[in-house]
Amino acid sequence: MQTLxxxxxxxxxxxxxxxxxxxxxxxxxGVAAGLDVLQVVALSALMFTGGSQFAYIGVIAGGGGGGAAFGAATLLGVRNAVYGMQINRMLRPRGWRRLLAAQVxxxxxxxxxxxQRDPGExxxxxxxxxxxxxxxxxxCTAAGALLGDAMGDPRRWGLDGAAVAAFLGLLWPRLSAREPVAIAVACALATVLAVPFVPPGVPILVAAAVAAAWGWFSGTKVR
Known part of the structure; x- marks a missing residue:
């Protein structure tokens, strides 16, 4: 167990x-947007990409149709295809592990x-x-859907802050040189500027584009 x-x-x-x-x-x-418990649970089990899921129910809650909701979710899910190429090259999953890796x-x-630097890690x-x-x-999706209105406004629980903290924990060790710090600042600024003008979830795509452009023009590999 200690080895694992x-x-x-x-x-x-x-x-x-x-x-x-x-x-x-x-x-x-999701339940507040008009979906039933099974629909909400199915979205998490099958779609399983937070930004796309929130975009989907955001469109539904705003009165949009299923097609518009699917389009918004698909737009945000494009980034996962880019991640998939990197993970495929890094881990080389085979057989059923390849399908499972694509899902998660x-x-x-x-x-x-x-x-991580070590391939095993x-x-x-x-x-x-x-x-x-x-x-x-x-x-947790099932719990939130079942509890529904008993929770009140879920945003007051600060659970979104936990997700942000997790990302900061992953990012912090990477900021060991001037260039990664500069890229992080540029991406953060681009995200903040984009938030008022684009749908939820799109700012992360803007930040990714900024990082990719920086790497392309500087001739360095952005990791």
Missing amino acids: MTPATRIGLSVAVATGLYGVSFGAL CIDESTATAVG QRRGFWAAGLGIYVFWNV
């Missing part, structure tokens, strides 16, 4: 708990893997975060 509980595994599980708890908010907001390849699992970090978040997120 490596630093990457501990990081992955910590991120899983912090991020998974935010599923309570999705469950409650999200922001947090990718960031946990990329944050990259693998352990990815699976600990990906599978851990999948379990916690779906359990």
Whole structure:
């Protein structure tokens, strides 16, 4: 057991708990948007990418149709395809693991893997975060959907802050040189400027575009 509980595994599980708890908010907001419990649970089990899920129920809550909601969710899910290419190159999953890796390849699992230098730790970090978040997120989604109005406004519980804290914990060790700090500041500024003008979830795509452009023009590999 001690061998399995490596630093990457501990990081992955910590991120899983912090991020998974935010599923309570999705469950409650999904029911409030007019979906039933089974529909909300199915979204988390099948779609399983937080930004896309919140975009979907945001459109539904605003009176939009299923097509518009699906389009918004798909737009935000494009980033997962980019993550998938990186994870495929890094971990080389085969057989059924390839399908499972595709399902749990999200922001947090990718960031946990990329944050490790040892190939074995990259693998352990990815699976600990990906599978851990999948379990916690779906359990918490069901809990939020079932509790519904009894929770009140889920945002006052501060669960979104836990997810942000998890991301900061992954980012902080990477800021060991001037260029990563400069990229982080530029991406944060781009995100803040984009928030008032674009739908929820799109600012992270703007930040990714800024980071990619920086890497392209500077001739360095942005990790």
